[in-house]
Amino acid sequence: MEKQVDVYLLTGFLGSGKTTLLRKLIEDAEGRGLKSAVLMNEVGDVNLDGFAVGEKVPMAELLGGCICCSVKSDVGLELLELIRAHRPDAVWIESTGVAQPLEIIDAVSETSLYTRLELKGVMTVVDARHLLDRVRIGSGRTFKLMKDQIRVSSVLILNKADLVGAAELEELAGWLREWNPSAAILPTVRCDADLTFLREPGPEQNRSEARGSGNGNGSGNGGGHESVPHEHTQHEHGHVHRDHEHIHVWTHYLNEPLDSIRFERFLKELPDEVYRAKGIVTFTDTPSRFLFQYAYKESDFMRITPQRTVHDVLVFIGEGFSKEELLLKLERLREVSA
Numbered sequence: 615m616e617k618q619v620d621v622y623l624l625t626g627f628l629g630s631g632k633t634t635l636l637r638k639l640i641e642d643a644e645g646r647g648l649k650s651a652v653l654m655n656e657v658g659d660v661n662l663d664g665f666a667v668g669e670k671v672p673m674a675e676l677l678g679g680c681i682c683c684s685v686k687s688d689v690g691l692e693l694l695e696l697i698r699a700h701r702p703d704a705v706w707i708e709s710t711g712v713a714q715p716l717e718i719i720d721a722v723s724e725t726s727l728y729t730r731l732e733l734k735g736v737m738t739v740v741d742a743r744h745l746l747d748r749v750r751i752g753s754g755r756t757f758k759l760m761k762d763q764i765r766v767s768s769v770l771i772l773n774k775a776d777l778v779g780a781a782e783l784e785e786l787a788g789w790l791r792e793w794n795p796s797a798a799i800l801p802t803v804r805c806d807a808d809l810t811f812l813r814e815p816g817p818e819q820n821r822s823e824a825r826g827s828g829n830g831n832g833s834g835n836g837g838g839h840e841s842v843p844h845e846h847t848q849h850e851h852g853h854v855h856r857d858h859e860h861i862h863v864w865t866h867y868l869n870e871p872l873d874s875i876r877f878e879r880f881l882k883e884l885p886d887e888v889y890r891a892k893g894i895v896t897f898t899d900t901p902s903r904f905l906f907q908y909a910y911k912e913s914d915f916m917r918i919t920p921q922r923t924v925h926d927v928l929v930f931i932g933e934g935f936s937k938e939e940l941l942l943k944l945e946r947l948r949e950v951s952a
C-alpha cells in the first residue's frame with residue numbers, strides 16, 4: 615500500500631519567521647530519518663527563501679502570486695507532483711505571509727482524494743512585536759489577517775520573543791488563547807521550539823501526554839499532530855481574498871554592486887509602509903554576495919554562494935508604499951556606490 619505523506623502548513627504574516635521554522639522542521643525530520651519535501655510560495659516572482667532552506671531538499675515553487683488566490687489551483691497539482699516524484703515522508707507547505715490558510719487547507723484536502731496524504735497540522739508563526747503593535751492599534755486589515763491566520767492554527771509559534779518584555783509576551787499569549795483556545799502556544803526566539811509534538815505518541819505514551827509535550831512553558835494545550843477540523847474548509851473565497859489584496863510587491867533588479875554601509879542605512883530608513891524586504895546583493899566593498907532579510911525594522915545578511923545563476927534583486931512587500939520614492943533613494947545609493 616502507498617505510504618501516507620504527512621502534510622503541514624506553515625503560515626504567519628510577512629517576515630514572522632516561517633522560513634526559520636521550516637529549516638528547523640526539516641532538520642528535526644532528518645534527525646528522525648524522515649525525508650522532507652517543500653512546497654514554497656512567495657508573493658514576489660523570485661524565490662529567495664529557497665536559498666535559506668538549502669538545495670538538498672526537493673522543493674516546488676509557486677511564485678508570482680499568493681498561494682491562496684491566483685495560484686491556488688496549482689497547489690494541489692504541485693503537491694501531487696512533488697509527492698509522486700520524490701515520495702517524501704513529510705511535505706511542508708510554506709505559504710506567503712499574506713495567505714489566508716483556509717484556501718490552502720481546502721486545496722490540500724482535495725489532493726488527498728488522489729494520493730495518501732494527511733494534513734497533520736497548521737503552524738502559525740506570530741511576530742510578537744509586530745502583533746503587539748497591531749493589538750495596540752486595534753484594527754486594520756493586517757491585524758484581521760493576522761487573527762485569521764491565528765484562528766485556524768493547531769500550533770502557534772509566538773516568535774521573536776527577544777523583541778518584547780516578559781509581561782508583553784504573557785499578554786500576547788493571552789490574546790492568542792482568546793482567539794484560538796485549542797492551539798498549543800510555543801513562545802520562541804528564532805523558532806527554536808521543542809518539536810516533540812510532531813512525534814506520534816509511542817506505545818508507552820498516551821495521547822494526552824503527547825498533546826502537552828510540545829510546550830515547554832506550560833502555557834499551551836497541545837494538539838500539534840491533530841488533523842485540522844473539517845469545518846475549516848467551508849468558506850467563501852470572495853470574502854477571504856479582500857483581506858490581503860491591500861498588500862503590494864515590488865521587485866527591482868540591480869545591475870551593479872552597492873556600498874554596504876549605505877545600503878544598510880537605506881534599509882534602516884525604509885518607510886513604515888514596507889513590512890518586508892529581501893533580496894540578493896553584491897557589495898563594492900566585499901567579494902561575497904549576500905541574501906538580506908528585512909522584517910519589521912530589523913535586517914540581517916547571510917553570505918551565499920549560489921550554485922546557479924542568480925541576479926541581484928530587491929523585493930519590497932508592504933501596504934501603500936511609493937515605488938517612485940524607493941527608486942529615487944536607490945538611484946542616489948547607486949550614484950554614491952559607483
Ligand SMILES: Nc1nc2c(ncn2[C@@H]2O[C@H](COP(=O)(O)OP(=O)(O)OP(=O)(O)O)[C@@H](O)[C@H]2O)c(=O)[nH]1
Nearest residue numbers: 628629630631632633634711774803804907909914
Ligand atoms: N530578532 C529576531 N529575529 C528573528 C527571529 N526569528 C526570525 N528572525 C528574523 O526575521 C527575519 C524574517 O524571518 P523569515 O524566517 O525569513 O520570515 P518568513 O516568515 O519566512 O518571511 P516571508 O516568507 O517573507 O513572509 C529574518 O531576518 C530572521 O533572521 C527571532 O526570534 N528574533
